[in-house]
Amino acid sequence: MTKPGSAPSLTQAERSALSDRAMIEAACELLLEKGAGGTTLAAIGEKAGYSRGLATYRFGSKAGLFKAVGKAVSHRWLAVLQAEVGEQTGVDAMCAAIDAYAKFVQASPDDARIQQILFSEAGGPESESRSLAIDTYRRQISDVATWLADGIDTGSVRDDIDIDAEAVQFVASIVGATHLWLLVPDHVRFDAMRRSAKQRLRNHLASAA
Amino acid sequence: MTKPGSAPSLTQAERSALSDRAMIEAACELLLEKGAGGTTLAAIGEKAGYSRGLATYRFGSKAGLFKAVGKAVSHRWLAVLQAEVGEQTGVDAMCAAIDAYAKFVQASPDDARIQQILFSEAGGPESESRSLAIDTYRRQISDVATWLADGIDTGSVRDDIDIDAEAVQFVASIVGATHLWLLVPDHVRFDAMRRSAKQRLRNHLASAA
DNA sequence: CTTTACTTGCTTGTCGGTAACAAGTAACCT
């Protein structure tokens, strides 16, 4: 029982969900500000309004926390992608994915930056965020491969292509463009690249029929 | 004068050049083994056969050391690129660059890995290796743009393209493919991608004439 | 050639800061 004039009196689950969200939010801000290496668990906890130790306690380790942040961001991206692509297949789906990504980067550039910072961090043979990055990329490559396979089945895509190689190149283009955009933003104009990338896709992959 | 039976008696310059090389070499091995975060300056110094403090003393900071490593690797890559591309321009130069990169990755996969690890590390707003990565990417994009401009001048490349956008996409494809290869090596087959990437380039950029 | 003053390569001592864990406290639950 809570005394009349006291605090909201949340349930335990609500309390932890609240602090989790606050810390992930704080982590995002700090990541953008100071990068992965410059972000400390203590700073995250305190910025979220708690003690220096909570982040470690809740997420176990720095890698664990970054994994949680990555999952949150990834989830938002996949929602946008799904909404844009819908049930399309073949080259249409790939073009829609390009549009979705452009939209995502424009609407939530912070999310895009964070995702890229975290996935870059996954470079070495260390980290737990490595496995998240691997899963995400693998998933995206296989999605594209499925689009292509369906496109071949329905006759909209040439049947003499190497599906896996094309899928990897497609994902690689987007990953690479984001990477460059993060480092050399003035050189990377997503909107300008969209047109030629889509046209190139159609020229290269669409069936002659 | 050195006593007959005594040690090699190197000059100061030779001594420091020797330890520099030893430490950069040690740093490369540790980077491949433990990643950027897992590599410590003390371990580098000791692995190179010196004290825990030498790496810091010589390179000033961890970022400074990584910068030196990056420069060494970058230098080797640029040599391969220059040898393969030569005086070619336009689409020919870009195809040669693809071949050069495939050759580089096959001949010195460790170098490719290290470069990618370091350039990934440059994601956040921190680090000194960030500026090296930026310079390198900027340089590569402008090289490709020059190839394209020359190709338009000599008539081998369509004149209705957006040079900068195409150059960025080209570099982005390679950067992204390497990034994926580092994380998901089994999905990325450089040799399979070479053929279709080059064909796509020619289809998309070569002038109709 | 030898001595001496100086420079440069390298090592050791140390400090602030951080991740990770453990033990304790306070809030919620039954």
Next chain:
DNA sequence: AGGTTACTTGTTACCGACAAGCAAGTAAAG
């Protein structure tokens, strides 16, 4: 109330960075 769960504080080990010192090399004077 007792017990479970959310959170805090105390502590340890480790790392990057710096600074003071030591030793190896260099060069000028006698």
